[in-house]
Amino acid sequence: MFSKDNWSEIIEALTSNWFRTVLTAFGVLWGIFILVILLAAGKGLENGVKQGFGGMATNSMFMWAQTPSKPYKGLPKGRRYNFKTGDVEAIKQNVPNLRFVSPRNQLGGFGGANNVVRGLKTGAFNVYGDYPEVIQQEPMDITSGRFINYSDIEDNRKVAIIGEGVIKDMYDPGEDIIGSYIKINGVNFMVIGSYKKKGNNGNPEENQKQIFVPFTAFSQAFNMADNVGWMAITAEDGSSITSLKTQVFDVIKSRHSLHPEDDRAIGNFDLYEEFSKINGLFVALKAVAYFVGILVLLSGIIGISNIMLIVVKERTNEIGVRRALGATPWNIRGQILMESIFLTIISGMAGIVLATGVIALVNMQLEGVDTSTMMFANPSVDLGVVFVALSILIISGLLAGLIPAQNAIKIQPVDALRTE
Amino acid sequence: MIEIKDLHKSYKMGSNSLHVLKGINFNVQEGELVSIMGSSGSGKSTLLNILGMLDEADSGSYTLDGLPIKNLNEKIAARYRNKFLGFIFQSFNLISYKSALDNVALPLYYQGVKSKERLDVAMSYLEKVGLADWAGHLPNELSGGQKQRVAIARALASNPKVLLADEPTGALDTKTSYEVMDLIQGINDEGRTILIVTHEHDIAEMTRRIVNLKDGVIIDDSKVNQVRALSNV
Numbered sequence: 302m303f304s305k306d307n308w309s310e311i312i313e314a315l316t317s318n319w320f321r322t323v324l325t326a327f328g329v330l331w332g333i334f335i336l337v338i339l340l341a342a343g344k345g346l347e348n349g350v351k352q353g354f355g356g357m358a359t360n361s362m363f364m365w366a367q368t369p370s371k372p373y374k375g376l377p378k379g380r381r382y383n384f385k386t387g388d389v390e391a392i393k394q395n396v397p398n399l400r401f402v403s404p405r406n407q408l409g410g411f412g413g414a415n416n417v418v419r420g421l422k423t424g425a426f427n428v429y430g431d432y433p434e435v436i437q438q439e440p441m442d443i444t445s446g447r448f449i450n451y452s453d454i455e456d457n458r459k460v461a462i463i464g465e466g467v468i469k470d471m472y473d474p475g476e477d478i479i480g481s482y483i484k485i486n487g488v489n490f491m492v493i494g495s496y497k498k499k500g501n502n503g504n505p506e507e508n509q510k511q512i513f514v515p516f517t518a519f520s521q522a523f524n525m526a527d528n529v530g531w532m533a534i535t536a537e538d539g540s541s542i543t544s545l546k547t548q549v550f551d552v553i554k555s556r557h558s559l560h561p562e563d564d565r566a567i568g569n570f571d572l573y574e575e576f577s578k579i580n581g582l583f584v585a586l587k588a589v590a591y592f593v594g595i596l597v598l599l600s601g602i603i604g605i606s607n608i609m610l611i612v613v614k615e616r617t618n619e620i621g622v623r624r625a626l627g628a629t630p631w632n633i634r635g636q637i638l639m640e641s642i643f644l645t646i647i648s649g650m651a652g653i654v655l656a657t658g659v660i661a662l663v664n665m666q667l668e669g670v671d672t673s674t675m676m677f678a679n680p681s682v683d684l685g686v687v688f689v690a691l692s693i694l695i696i697s698g699l700l701a702g703l704i705p706a707q708n709a710i711k712i713q714p715v716d717a718l719r720t721e
Numbered sequence: 722m723i724e725i726k727d728l729h730k731s732y733k734m735g736s737n738s739l740h741v742l743k744g745i746n747f748n749v750q751e752g753e754l755v756s757i758m759g760s761s762g763s764g765k766s767t768l769l770n771i772l773g774m775l776d777e778a779d780s781g782s783y784t785l786d787g788l789p790i791k792n793l794n795e796k797i798a799a800r801y802r803n804k805f806l807g808f809i810f811q812s813f814n815l816i817s818y819k820s821a822l823d824n825v826a827l828p829l830y831y832q833g834v835k836s837k838e839r840l841d842v843a844m845s846y847l848e849k850v851g852l853a854d855w856a857g858h859l860p861n862e863l864s865g866g867q868k869q870r871v872a873i874a875r876a877l878a879s880n881p882k883v884l885l886a887d888e889p890t891g892a893l894d895t896k897t898s899y900e901v902m903d904l905i906q907g908i909n910d911e912g913r914t915i916l917i918v919t920h921e922h923d924i925a926e927m928t929r930r931i932v933n934l935k936d937g938v939i940i941d942d943s944k945v946n947q948v949r950a951l952s953n954v
Contacts, residue, residue, distance in 0.1 A: 309832075313818055313819065314818070317818035407899060471827075524805070546801070574939070618814060619816050619817075621814075622810075622814045622815075622816065622829075623816075624775075624799065624802075625773070625802060625808045625814075625831070626802070626803065626808070626827055626828045626831060626875070626879075627799050627800065627802050627803020627804070627828055627831040628799060628831050629795065629796045629799040629831075630795045630796065630799070631796070632831060634800075710795075713776075714775045715770050715776050715777070717777045
């Protein structure tokens with residue numbers, strides 16, 4: 302069925318009326334073009350929004366202590382309690398499939414009083430006491446020096462990693478920051494690195510104005526004892542934090558004598574849940590793209606089917622002659638089907654090529670531009686989409702040819718030869 | 722070669738049926754050149770269609786070279802047509818977008834002959850009808866006589882047992898008609914069985930036997946002295 306002779310038959314038949322073939326092909330070309338462009342645009346939007354998460358470990362949640370709302374074991378409601386460093390170990394041991402459990406402490410903040418001094422300069426910055434894992438949960442580019450490591454944690458080193466925004470406020474341009482000292486709430490810390498954060502969630506400018514110091518040094522320097530302000534917990538890939546978090550809460554509740562049903566005692570923000578919502582949006586967007594694309598494609602397919610019907614009508618005589626010369630019904634049906642599939646695939650491929658060309662152009666335009674605030678980045682289609690489009694084309698080519706082919710074999714040779 | 726016994730055929734035309742063939746008995750030996758004559762409506766085309774397996778009789782038997790032709794499905798009918806029969810039509814029925822050579826090669830294509838061999842065979846038949854130089858031309862670049870000769874080459878290409886010609890000269894002027902008849906006579910001289918449906922007496926005179934049909938029955942079947950077409954050109 303796929304011999305060279307067959308192909309030359311098909312090509313001969315299709316090229317016998319160039320103009321009509323091209324016009325017909327255009328319908329399918331347009332349909333597949335729209336489909337691919339829509340999918341690519343959706344992907345671009347998705348990339349843009351996800352870029353906004355800045356590569357944050359999205360399978361994460363943050364939790365902090367609130368006041369219990371129920372009395373339990375003789376303890377009143379409305380009391381205050383704190384997470385302790387021991388909670389971290391307990392969570393790691395009791396809850397499986399957790400990747401990181403990072404205790405964090407925080408000092409100062411946006412709009413707060415000046416808490417950092419260097420020479421004559423002062424500034425108000427967020428100061429975090431952190432473990433080295435945080436950089437994987439809240440990714441940042443280390444622009445110079447290094448981030449906190451476990452030696453810093455074990456030796457309670459008073460070292461700090463400062464943001465680009467801090468450098469701008471506290472240093473003269475061109476000044477060497479590594480090895481210099483900054484005074485945080487009266488305690489000197491040596492600067493060992495600087496960072497720049499990705500993403501545009503929260504306040505992009507404020508994100509660059511943070512200082513990270515080792516958790517242990519922070520606790521010691523600022524009298525936190527074994528208190529933990531909040532925790533950032535990330536689950537392993539493959540298990541969602543949303544399903545694991547009740548187990549985490551149970552550990553905390555039992556360690557702090559909280560009522561087992563007191564959900565208000567622990568505050569949390571589930572990034573994964575938020576992320577899933579956005580993901581759902583993109584799934585819907587993709588469905589819309591497929592729906593619209595396939596409908597447009599459908600009108601192209603109907604065009605092909607229509608033309609094939611006319612072709613069969615026009616070639617009634619030819620089909621009759623072929624039958625008289627010994628063509629079996631399958632020869633005829635096969636030829637009409639192959640013509641239709643061939644036409645569909647060729648025009649579909651042209652549509653895909655055209656669409657990828659347009660996407661490449663858009664990408665070229667976007668290349669020099671900083672897309673981080675545009676909510677649109679790198680529109681693209683993956684190979685899978687192309688394969689899906691191709692199989693849609695083959696199936697629709699087959700469908701388009703089916704009725705005309707059936708019409709063609711209904712032609713009796715006698716009737717065909719009598720049309721003169 | 723061809724044996725027909727008590728062949729009946731009628732067509733349904735709305736509520737009334739038209740009895741076209743009313744019991745035809747008819748034999749053709751190998752190597753005969755037979756013309757079937759009759760006025761329009763006499764059933765000669767219907768008879769040819771049945772002989773050509775393009776149509777099926779209501780009753781009666783048809784044996785072609787010892788093979789009973791009965792209740793064929795489309796696929797087998799197509800194979801028989803391809804192997805045993807060559808068709809020549811009044812309106813040539815060449816495929817307009819194929820060159821003369823490709824037209825001649827078409828029956829071989831349906832036999833599944835390889836491309837190169839197919840074109841070689843087709844070329845040899847084009848040479849036989851004297852059109853080798855026109856092999857690459859499309860049908861609309863050929864004259865009527867040339868078209869019919871291409872059609873004859875096509876009918877011969879699959880080396881059939883019987884050639885069936887339906888008014889082969891109907892669309893041609895007298896001179897070209899005779900040229901075509903000369904070709905047909907030449908092919909017959911080589912021993913091929915040929916049936917020609919015609920209503921022109923001069924064409925019928927050029928065959929070896931004339932069968933006269935009227936209102937669905939054979940009224941006359943006689944051998945004639947063949948008039949060589951060449952002498953009339």
